[in-house]
Amino acid sequence: MFELILTCPEDHVELLSDALEALDALSVAVEDADAGTPEERALFGEPGLPPPSEAWQRSRIASLFAERQQAEHAAAVLRAQDFFAACEIVGVRAIADQDWVRLTQSQFEPVSITDRFWIVPTWHEVPPQAQRAIRLDPGLAFGTGTHPTTRMCLRWIAAHEGELGRVIDYGCGSGILAIAAAMHGATRVEAVDIDPAAIEATRFNAESNRVELIAGAPEAASGPYETVVANILATPLKVLAPLLSRLVAPGGNLVLAGILQRQADELKDAYAPYLSLHVADEEDGWILMTARA
16 A cells, blocks of 8 residues: 655645545545644534534645555646645655554453443453443444543443433434443433434444334434433533423433533533533543533
C-alpha cells in the first residue's frame, strides 16, 4: 500500500477528495494539517446537526493506493489542474501491510463499570469476576462503554438495580444503556433514536445479549417512565427539556449525560420550570445530572 499526502485549503477538500476517488484511491482521509500545534482547531457538531465547517482551514488529505505508480500518477494529474495552485503535494510513502481488523480490535479492551458489571467486546473473553457483561461490537453506533458519559450512566443504572421500573433510553445509540437497564431489573425497556442505524444496532445488540426491549423512532415514546435516560449533548438536552421532563412518571428519575462541568448551570436553568437537576457524578470533565419528579 502507498499513501499520497496533500495539503489544501478548506474550500478545496471536497473537490480534491472527489478527484482522488476518481483516480482510484482506495480511501481518502481528511485531518487538521495543524494538529499538535497552537493553530490546531477542533470541529464539533451536535447530534443531528452538521459541524460548523466540513474541514479545516489547512487540511491534510491522505489517500491510499494499491501501487506506488498509481499514487504518483494521481499526484501528477492533480498538479496539472488549475484548482491545485493553492494545494501542495507532501509526498508518497509506503504503508506496511497490517491486519486492520486486529489492529482496530486491539484498541478496545473490556471495561469495568463495577466490580461485577463489565462491557466486553465480542472478541474478548468475559473476565471471571464479571457476574453481568454486555457483549458489544464497538463502532456500530455511539456508546461502547469507554466514554465517561456512558460509564456514568451505566454506574447509575447498576446502582439502582431493582428500582428502574419502566425505562426509556432517549437517543439510544448502540443501545448499551437500554440493555444495561434490562439486565438490572427494568420491568420494560424502550429505546429511541433519530438515526435508523442506531435503532438497528440497538436491536442487534439486544438480541446478541439476549435481552428484550423495544427500539424505534422518538415518536414512539409514550411514557410515563420511572426512569428516563438521555446521554446526548448539552444543546439537544436543553431543547428537549419540556419533552424529557414530561416523560418522567411521578416519583421517577431523569438521568442526563453528555454534559461538561461548565454547562451544569445551563442545564439547571433549562429544566428549572419542570424539575430540579443536580450533579450526581463526574468524570474527566463530564458530569451526570439527575432529577426526581
